[in-house]
Amino acid sequence: MAKAVRHVQVIAAQCTAMGPLSQLEKAARELHDALTDPMLGGCQARTGEYPSLLIGDDLTPQDIGKAVDTVVRQAKADGAVLVLALLGHGFTPPQRTDLYFMVRNSTTQSLRSAVDVGRLITEAADEPGIDGVIAIVDTCHAAGGVPDAGRLAGGVRAGRSRLAILTAAAADQPARDMSLSLSLARTLKDGVPGAGPALYIDRTLAETLRDQVSGQVIGRAEYDQDPFPLEGLWLARNPSNIANAHGDVVGPLGLQDLGQSVEMWRGPRRSPGRLTRSTLLELEKFIACSRVDDELDSAARAWVDDVVTALLEVFRTKEFLADVLAGSLTSDLLRSAGRLAGFPSRAEGTVPLRDLLEYAVLRAQPLDGAPWKGLARFVAALLHESGISHVDPRLQEWARRLHIVTEVNDAFGEFAEDRQRRALRLVVSLVGAWTEWPEEVDAWLLHGSADLPLHQRFPCEPGGAHGVAKAIGAAMIWARRELPYPELLEHVDIAAPAHLLARWYPEEEKVGRYLLGAKYSVIPRWSGRLDEAEDNAEINDAARKALKKKSSCAAAPVEWIDSDALLDRSALEYRLSAGQYDAVIGVDHSPDDLEEVLELLLPFAPIVLWPRSDTRPDQGQLRGLVQERWHELPDGLAAAYRHRWGAHQHGVACLGDIRTVWHDEGWLEFCRPFEYRVVTTPEEEA
Structure with a gap:
């Protein structure tokens, strides 16, 4: 059980022609909860347009295909195991045993209105890079969804793949009340005594489920022709054996x-x-x-x-x-x-x-x-x-x-x-730059021992970025004078509006004799969280909750947005407002209208990533880079940007190609007084 990342897709679909399934949503949620529990299934939950738990009474075959394509791409990128569960209605055509999964407008008279389960599972298992597929099929006639071994043997991997499938009923049997999914979820949470450290789609699990479900035959099938598996194709850790499994065993x-x-x-x-x-x-x-x-x-x-x-x-x-x-x-x-x-x-x-x-x-x-x-x-x-x-x-x-x-x-x-060094920061805000560059900047010196940060305002000379850089330099001179010996300033936060974040790289501005990022760690922030806006308290509270959830993630918790997702902005905005994205959103390319994209995303996510506009890494390259170097963010960006100025190879994506707006818990605490406008300016104090 070595892989840190495992992916899951649970799909639960109602079908108008076949009537509603009253237990469908409950079964899907309980199964998904067990599979994504870090101590049980260990799979990575996913939000976004096609989340890891997809429940609906309006799903189409295209929705099923896109959801599975999404999780297959992620499992392939991570070299991970994929767990795929299909819950709902199913039928087999006359004189055939091929199972078709039914969605909203499916009928037993039209194969095109439903999804070919065997083909869906085969194509997932045959995708190069996937470490194996575990399929759970809880429909009537579920055994008809077991793929033909010939399809796998004749695939692009020439059969060198792994598949385990658990089915709710024989090919000529109905399945009732989502019994397989409910019993399986309960079994995964309770464990199976004597089954060892992990539960597999094997005889032990099948017999345990058969003891709980009557009137339908729980079945299983396995295919294993991968000579170099990373680990056994386990479904979940066995809580009944958790102490024996990990307490005295080499990892x-x-x-x-x-x-x-x-x-x-x-x-x-x-x-x-x-x-x-x-x-x-x-x-x-x-x-x-x-x-x-x-x-x-x-x-x-x-x-x-x-x-x-x-x-x-x-x-x-x-x-x-x-x-x-x-x-x-x-x-x-x-x-x-x-x-x-x-x-x-x-x-x-x-x-x-x-x-x-x-x-x-x-x-x-x-x-x-x-x-x-x-x-x-x-x-x-x-x-x-x-x-x-x-x-x-x-x-x-x-x-x-x-x-x-x-x-x-x-x-x-x-x-x-x-x-102690992290507690000492200089914050420079360009909050007044509504359209272009600001006429003045606000600066706060945060010190761990001070109850309230020191504040000062600095005018900007005309000249755009050059004028702002001179104002930042003045703020840094002020901050150094305020610091007691022997403390040194190392961290500078630059809060700017979206239109500047999209095109301006503050660490590359010359402040005094050096580029700002040459001697300081510079973290860009979004000044919108400091605006006099009624919803700032709401968005900052949502960000705190999202960051708390992110802290329990072992792998990079980035939810990626590609060019297709940006085509329909109203649909994307709806998904954002519906809470379908969590703490970290990555844009896997640099869109021409990056400013508008950032304006849309920044209120909904405390952390946003995207590539520099002068860098064009392919989507997989950028995602893989973030996955590999996630533990270095955001602190490692300062060194990465310096490296990019020197030894960077043109055309090769590196960590310094990644731009970010990063709002951690400490920054959100700094923003808290602005939610209620209690931080005073020198004019107000006078």
Whole structure:
């Protein structure tokens, strides 16, 4: 269960001709909830035009096709498993067993009015890059939706694909009351005792469901011709076995490194699917007693020994952290600590504590650093985020055992200093630039120890961007004078309206002798959240809720908008106002009317991304770049922009090609007084 990203599409459609299904929406929602639960199905929920849960009494075959195309593209981009569930009415034509999924205007007299289920599933499983498809079909005659193996064998992957399918009834049987979906959702939440750490579409699950559903035959089918799967095609983690599944088992990163090192030492061999602590202890004894034949054999054995030692330390450190953080160890805390330590989001894996610790000892260890330095940094980040002091005796005892007291103290000092630096910011607002450039800018100096930020207003000389740059320079001189020694200003927030954000790159303005971004971390903000607008409190409150939801996401939570979605602005605005997009919206291209697009998006999303207008990466390239480098945003943008000025290769997309407007929790707190207009200007004070 190694993949951090799994995708799901649950489709529940009513059909006018066949009559309403009273349990349809309940069954779809319960199944979707179980499949997207991080502790169960682990699939990524999706909003937007075609969300991961699509329920409707007005759906068309084209809607079904587009929804599946959307999730197939995302699963392909992530190399992920796709779970596809179809709930509703179905029929098979006379003298045939092919299942057709029915939508609003479907009839049993027209195949074109419905969706060919076998073809839909086959094309998804046959798409290169997808790690496997799990299909759940809860309709009458559901077994008719099982694809012909010949279709897969003759596909573009020449049969090298994986498919598991669960069906609600035989090909000549009706299915009643959405019994399969309701029973499956309940089973996934309750677990199956004795079924192991994960639930699969296998005999055990089928028999469990058959015991709960009568009057229809629950069926299953499997197809597996992929010689290089990333992991087993599991449907959900088994809560009945959750402690045994993760408490004492090596994770995927450890399995990978141990398998490679053992192969180098002893030659190719099949690795066990599960490695426990006791297995590692036995291997440790075997290594100690083994004979060394030559220098190459010695190096290979040393590699195995290093991996085993690292993985055994993961178990010991898990026990230490479980003791120290017994009441506060949560997935959100682990993700936050991983980001603070500089780990990529993929390091969180499916079992965050185990997988982050394995990343710390196997990937985050610098070649020239002290032993366990990567582990010291992650543990320090975790305790720092939870408010535990570096002088805690339990931490000091753990650090002394590994001889990393200095490394732990250094990490704590770095994190505390970084938090203090982030609290010190200069905010420059161009809120008065209604059409072009402003005549003056407002500046606030935010200091962690100050109750209210200092405020000053600076006039802009004529000349557009040049005049604004001189005003920013004046604001920075003012801020430096206000700072007590030895504090230094490092962070500058530039709040600008959409028409300037679309074409102006403030970090490239020369302020004094340097470009602004050469010596400062510059984050663009949208000045609309500082306007005297009645709905600012509403949009900022919505942004806070969206950011809270985003914090629980292991992978990049970006919802992408392509050129097709921008063709119908009224439909896009409706989806935005209906809350179908969450915290992070990405525009995967640079539209000609970017200003209007930003005006539309910025009130609805606290974070918006798009490529520079002078960069034309293809959609997949940009999305893949954001997915890969998400953990570096927004802090890594300052270095990325500097890199782009120098060694950037023209035509090759890099992180510096990405523009963003980023409103985090700290910025929204700064905006809070503006919602009620209690921040005063010098004129008001006079």
